[in-house]
């Protein structure tokens with residue numbers, strides 16, 4: 667993996683705008699996270715265009731379906747050679763095992779535990795009467811048992827999960843610089859806090875992409891790490 671742990675979440679609708687943004691900040695990030703918004707709009711072509719920039723690609727597709735379908739989707743993105751791909755850990759053991767088996771040798775498959783936009787109330791709303799912390803711990807254990815490389819969790823849980831999964835690979839979104847706006851994120855920490863707690867990858871989107879000066883924002887986050 668790269669030296670700089672920051673993966674920029676490229677959540678911008680136009681391909682040209684995305685390329686322009688990434689070119690501006692590419693010296694201050696370690697990789698690109700392309701999510702549903704980007705993949706639905708630009709597909710394989712868009713990923714190829716972004717890969718030309720030369721940074722590792724994280725496909726945050728959060729796959730969640732029956733095992734056969736998820737394995738087939740994994741095979742279809744093989745050709746894009748992503749460094750990291752996400753599946754939902756709540757898809758269960760068989761789905762995660764098949765996803766990992768179908769992924770390329772150089773692709774890390776990580777399980778999304780509890781979205782960083784969720785708090786206790788949101789979890790309860792979908793019928794889960796555990797705290798985000800308890801649920802993330804449980805799904806981290808299941809991800810490990812299913813043979814995944816690591817998980818996605820918030821900075822609130824990564825320290826505890828890291829203690830139990832020493833060689834795990836931990837992706838942490840929901841990051842906000844000290845005075846950053848949380849927006850829809852509910853379990854936030856600063857990039858430095860996440861790194862100190864054991865995050866392998868720091869996913870950062872709007873604090874850079876929506877900043878008045880994305881280059882200055884990326885530089886100032888880098889300086890805190």
Ligand SMILES: O=c1ccn([C@@H]2O[C@H](COP(=O)(O)O)[C@@H](O)[C@H]2O)c(=O)[nH]1
Nearest residue numbers: 675701780781782839840869870871872
């Ligand atoms: O639990 C999760 C899983 C994924 N994400 C994704 O990370 C970025 C965060 O963007 P910000 O603008 O920095 O909030 C976004 O692409 C999400 O889809 C997440 O936030 N939480």
